[in-house]
Amino acid sequence: MATQSTGLHIVVVGAGAAGMMAAAVAARSGARVTLLEKNTKTGVKILMSGGTRCNITHDTDSKGITEAFGHAKRFLQPSIGKFGPSDVIAMFHELGVQTKREETGKIFPVSNRAVDVRDALHRSMLDAGVRLELRCSVQNILPPSDSSPQWRVSFDQNGHADEILCDRVIVTSGGRSWPGCGTTGDGYDWLRALGHTIVATRPALVPLVGGTDATHALSGLTLPDINVSVFTPDHRSGKKPKIQRRSSWLFTHFGFSGPAAMDVSGVMTACNRIQDSDMRLDLIPEVGEAQLREILGLRSGEAGKRSIANILQQWLPSRLALAICEESNPANANRKLAELPNKDANLLIENLKRWHLPVNGTRGFAKAEVTAGGVQLNEVDPRTMQSRLAEGLFIAGEILDVDGWIGGYNFQAAFSTGRAAGLAASQTDND
Ligand SMILES: Cc1cc2nc3c(=O)[nH]c(=O)nc-3n(C[C@H](O)[C@H](O)[C@H](O)COP(=O)(O)OP(=O)(O)OC[C@H]3O[C@@H](n4cnc5c(N)ncnc54)[C@H](O)[C@@H]3O)c2cc1C
Numbered sequence: 001m002a003t004q005s006t007g008l009h010i011v012v013v014g015a016g017a018a019g020m021m022a023a024a025v026a027a028r029s030g031a032r033v034t035l036l037e038k039n040t041k042t043g044v045k046i047l048m049s050g051g052t053r054c055n056i057t058h059d060t061d062s063k064g065i066t067e068a069f070g071h072a073k074r075f076l077q078p079s080i081g082k083f084g085p086s087d088v089i090a091m092f093h094e095l096g097v098q099t100k101r102e103e104t105g106k107i108f109p110v111s112n113r114a115v116d117v118r119d120a121l122h123r124s125m126l127d128a129g130v131r132l133e134l135r136c137s138v139q140n141i142l143p144p145s146d147s148s149p150q151w152r153v154s155f156d157q158n159g160h161a162d163e164i165l166c167d168r169v170i171v172t173s174g175g176r177s178w179p180g181c182g183t184t185g186d187g188y189d190w191l192r193a194l195g196h197t198i199v200a201t202r203p204a205l206v207p208l209v210g211g212t213d214a215t216h217a218l219s220g221l222t223l224p225d226i227n228v229s230v231f232t233p234d235h236r237s238g239k240k241p242k243i244q245r246r247s248s249w250l251f252t253h254f255g256f257s258g259p260a261a262m263d264v265s266g267v268m269t270a271c272n273r274i275q276d277s278d279m280r281l282d283l284i285p286e287v288g289e290a291q292l293r294e295i296l297g298l299r300s301g302e303a304g305k306r307s308i309a310n311i312l313q314q315w316l317p318s319r320l321a322l323a324i325c326e327e328s329n330p331a332n333a334n335r336k337l338a339e340l341p342n343k344d345a346n347l348l349i350e351n352l353k354r355w356h357l358p359v360n361g362t363r364g365f366a367k368a369e370v371t372a373g374g375v376q377l378n379e380v381d382p383r384t385m386q387s388r389l390a391e392g393l394f395i396a397g398e399i400l401d402v403d404g405w406i407g408g409y410n411f412q413a414a415f416s417t418g419r420a421a422g423l424a425a426s427q428t429d430n431d
Contacts, residue, residue, distance in 0.1 A: 005030050005031075005032070006029070006030040006031050006426055006427075006428050007032075007428070008030075008031045008032065008167045008168060008425075008426060008428060009031070009032045009033075009034070009165075009166040009167050009168075010023075010026050010031045010032070010033050010034070010166060010167065010168045010169070010170060010425050010426065011033075011034050011035075011036060011151070011153050011164055011166040011168075011169050011170070012026070012033060012034070012035045012036070012130075012169075012170045012172060012422075013036050013138045013141070013153065013169065013170070013171050013172060013173050013187070014036075014037060014171070014172040014173035014174055014187070014397070015035050015036075015037035015039075015042040015043060015132065015134075016042075016043060016044075016045055016046070016172060016174050016183075016397060016398075016414065017043065017045070017046060017121070017397065017411050017414035017415055017418065018172040018174075018396045018397025018398070018414040018415070018417060018418035018421075019035060019037070019170070019172035019173075019396075019397070019418065020035070020042060020043060020121040020122065020124075020125050020418070021121065021414070021415050021418030021419050021422065022170045022172055022394075022396055022418040022419065022421045022422035022425070023035040023125045023128075023130045023170075023422065024121070024124050024125035024128045024130065024422065025418070025419050025422030025423050025426070026170070026422040026423070026425055026426040027125065027128035027129045027130045027426075028128045029422070029423060029426035029427070030426060031168075031425070031426040032129075032131075033125075033128075033129070033130045033131065034130070034131045034133060034164060034166070035125065035130050035131070035132050035133065036133050036136040036138055036153065036155055036164075037132070037133070037134050037136060037182075038135065038136060038137035038138070038182050039134065039135075039181075039182045040134055040135055041134065042118065042121075042122050042132070042134075043117075043118035043121060043122065044181045044182060045174070045178065045181050045183070046114055046117055046118040046121070046411075047114050047115060047118050048114070048178075048181070049114055049411070050106075050108065050114060050408075052113070052114045052115075053108050053109070053112045053113070053114055054108065054109060054113075054114035054117040054118075054411075055106045055107065055108055055407065055408040055411070056088060056089075056092065056099065056107050056108070056109070056117060056408055056411050056412075057085040057088045057089065057107045057408040057409075057411060057412040057415075058085060058105050058106060058107060058407045058408040058409055058412065059085065059101045059105040059106075059107055060085060060105065061084060061085065061086075062077070062080045062081045062084035062085070064085075065080050065084065065085060065404070065409055065412050065413070066080055068404035068405040068407070068409040069402055069403070069404045069409070069413065070266075070403075071377075071401075072377060072400075072401065072402040072403075072404075074382075075377040075380075075382045075400075075402070076382070076402060076413055076416070076417070077382070078382045078383045078420070079382065079383070079385070079413075079416040079417050079419070079420040080412065080413065080416040082416070082419075082420065083415065083416045083419050083420070084412075084416070085107070085408075085412060088107075088411075088412060088415050088416075089107060091415075092109070092117065092120060095120035095121070095123070095124055096120060097109050097110075097111075097116050097117060097120045098110040098111075104247075104407065105407065106407050106408050107408055133155075133157065135157055135158055136155050136156075136157040137155060137156045137157070137186075138153055138154070138155045138173070138186065138190075139154045139155055139156055139161075140153075140154045140190055140193075141153050141154075141169055141171070141190045141194065141393075142154070143194060143390055143392075143393070144392070148165070150165040150166060150167060151165065151166050151167065151168065151169045151392060151393075152164075152165055153165075153166065153169060167392065168392045168393070168394065168425045169392065169393055169394065170385075170394040170395075170396060170421045170422065170425055171187050171190070171191065171393070171394070171395050171396075171399060172395075172396050172397045172399065172414075172418060172421070173186055173187035173399055174187070174371075174397060174398045174399055175201065175370060175371025175374060175398040175399060176188075176201055176365050176371050177203060177204075177206075177365045177366075177368035177369060177370055177371045178365070178366070178367075178368070178369075179365060179366070183371075183398075185201065185371075187399045188201070188374070188375075188399070191375055191395065191399075194387070194389065194390050194393065195389040195390065196375050196376065196379050196387065196389060196395075197375075197376040197379060198373070198374060198375060198376070199373040199374060199375075199376050199401045200373050201371050201372065201373035201374060202266075202269040202270065202371075202372050202373055203265070203266075203269055203362050203363075203364055203365050203367075203368030203371070203372070204265055204266030204269060204368060204369075204370050204371065204372035204403040205262045205263070205265060205266065205368060205369035205370045205403070205405075205406055205410075206262060206265045206266075206269070206362040206363050206364065206365075206367055206368035206369070207252065207254070207255065207256065207257035207261065207262060207265070207362065207363045207367055208255045208256045208257070208261050208265055208268070208279075208359045208361075208362055208363075209254050209255040209359070209360060209361040209362055209363060210255045210256070210357065210358045210359035210360045210361070211251070211254075211255045211256065211357060211358065212357075212358065214323050214326065214327060215251050215255075215256075215323075215357060216251075216253055217319075217323065218251035218319055218320060218323060219251055219252050219253040220250075220251070220252075221250070221251045221317060221319060221320060222248060222249065222250050222258060223248060223249045223250075223258075223283065223316075223317075223320070224248045225246065225247075225248065225285060225286070226246070226247070226248070226249045226260060226281055226282060226283055226285065227244065227245070227246040227260075227281070227282040227285040228244065228245055228246075228249065228260045228261065228264055228279060228280070228281050228282075229241035229243070229244045229279070229280045229282070229354075230242055230243050230244075230264045230267055230268060230277055230278070230279050230280075231277065231278040231280075232267065232268070232270070232271050232276070232277045232278075233271060233272075233276045233277070241280075242267050242277075243263075243264050243267040245259075245260045245263040245264055245405070246260070246285055247259040247260040247263065247406075248260060249261060249281070254363070255359065256357065256359075259405075259406045259407070262369065262406055263405045263406055264279070265362055265368075266370075266372045266403055268359060268362070269362060269372065270372070274359055274360065274361060274362070275358070275359070275360050277359065278356065279356070279357050279358075279359055280354040280355060280356055280357070281354075281355040281357055282352075282353050282354065282355075283315070283316060283320070283324070283351075283352050283353075283355060284315045284316070284352055284353070286315075287315060289349065289353055292349055292352060292353065293345075293349060295311065296311070296337065296340065296345050296348065296349065297345070298337070299337055299338045299340070300338070303337060304336060304337050304338030305336055305337075305338065306336065306337050307334070307335065307336055307337070308325050308332050308333075308335050308336070308337055308340055308348070309321050309322050309325050309333060311337060312324060312325065312352075324348065324351050324352060324355075325348070327347075327351050327355075328344045328347035328348040328351060329341075329344045329347070332344055332348070369406070369410070370398060370403045370404075370410050371398060371403065372401075372403040373401055374398070374399050374400050374401040374402070375395050375399055375400045375401060376401055377400060377401050377402070380395055380400065383420065383424070384420060384421070384423075384424030384425075385417055385420050385421035385424060386421075386424055386425075394421040394424065394425045395421070396414070396417035396418045396420065396421040397413075397414040397417055397418055398410065398413075398414060400417065402417075
């Protein structure tokens with residue numbers, strides 16, 4: 001059945017996950033939609049995401065998704081509540097992309113091809129009637145005025161400056177991470193000029209720079225299950241860490257990477273000085289401290305004849321087992337358990353359960369999977385994504401002050417907020 005045209009013309013800026021979703025939904029709801037994208041193709045971040053496999057969402061419910069977004073949890077509840085992970089999966093199935101759940105709960109296309117996800121979204125919006133303009137770099141967005149009752153979006157296309165008039169604008173131009181993808185934070189200036197507050201942006205889901213000679217020597221080593229805790233200066237008074245994540249970990253030549261390190265990075269970049277945050281690693285979360293104390297306390301008989309490194313190797317790769325022995329005392333690398341001084345046993349336990357790892361920076365926006373900070377959330381209606389400051393202006397996706405954990409959470413937020421914006425922007429007063 002053909003959708004009745006609403007007569008509204010909507011311009012969407014940015015053809016990422018949020019923008020393509022918003023454009024398709026708005027067009028299907030009867031609006032005339034023009035999507036402007038500065039790149040030569042749509043969905044550049046989708047194509048590179050998840051190691052080019054695209055982790056589209058996570059196997060949890062809407063509540064499980066919003067839990068991953070810290071302060072933005074309440075803001076995201078209405079849009080993700082209306083369009084949660086099962087809806088995203090159903091949408092892709094309908095678009096011909098079968099999905100699978102991996103052990104970690106991440107949802108990927110069965111094909112393991114991010115391009116299939118991008119192509120499905122791209123086709124879906126073109127089929128809905130969206131007019132797509134590529135190589136079209138938006139320069140400014142001006143609100144309706146007495147002389148012009150419509151929104152004016154000025155852009156540069158192939159070196160040619162022009163502008164387009166419309167009834168409503170949806171800004172989905174993303175953050176400023178991985179700027180080579182086209183995400184250079186352009187939208188912040190337009191929205192600031194329209195009265196919005198931009199919460200200071202900082203890299204999140206970003207590898208951490210730091211470590212010691214011992215950790216650098218472990219470069220390339222992945223630990224599938226560790227528990228990392230971060231205490232920040234504003235949070236040190238309590239015994240509880242500001243953030244704790246249990247997941248996999250990667251030692252690198254510059255510091256630390258992998259899901260757990262990246263998940264805690266956003267909290268660390270929020271510190272005035274990242275060096276003041278205190279990061280501790282529990283290398284064997286499945287072994288309690290009391291149990292560990294008991295095992296290392298068995299110094300007599302056969303147990304005492306085992307080498308310390310050998311005991312640690314039941315839980316840790318040999319390189320790391322040796323490094324941890326040496327951290328407590330270089331002599332311990334060759335010692336038997338019976339020879340372990342009590343003081344060193346305590347240090348060993350400390351390093352196994354609370355290894356303090358220095359961090360002095362991050363790899364920055366160049367290697368950050370998302371941008372923390374952005375359009376202040378109390379200035380946007382969480383049900384419609386309409387600006388509370390400018391009627392007819394809608395804002396969705398990563399340009400908002402939202403950033404979630406690794407695992408498909410960020411695409412889920414982009415799809416849900418994009419959909420909410422597309423639906424609301426295409427409504428007329430008569431709807
Ligand atoms: C390496 C990497 C891997 C990732 N993997 C995953 C993953 O597997 N799962 C997950 O959930 N998240 C992942 N993310 C995060 C995810 O890509 C983002 O959260 C998501 O793309 C945000 O969607 P968006 O539509 O808001 O913005 P974007 O996807 O960034 O899209 C914004 C679009 O706006 C365009 N644009 C910007 N300025 C202008 C302008 N002036 N004029 C016209 N167009 C403009 C940009 O070119 C871009 O196409 C990954 C990110 C990176 C960098």
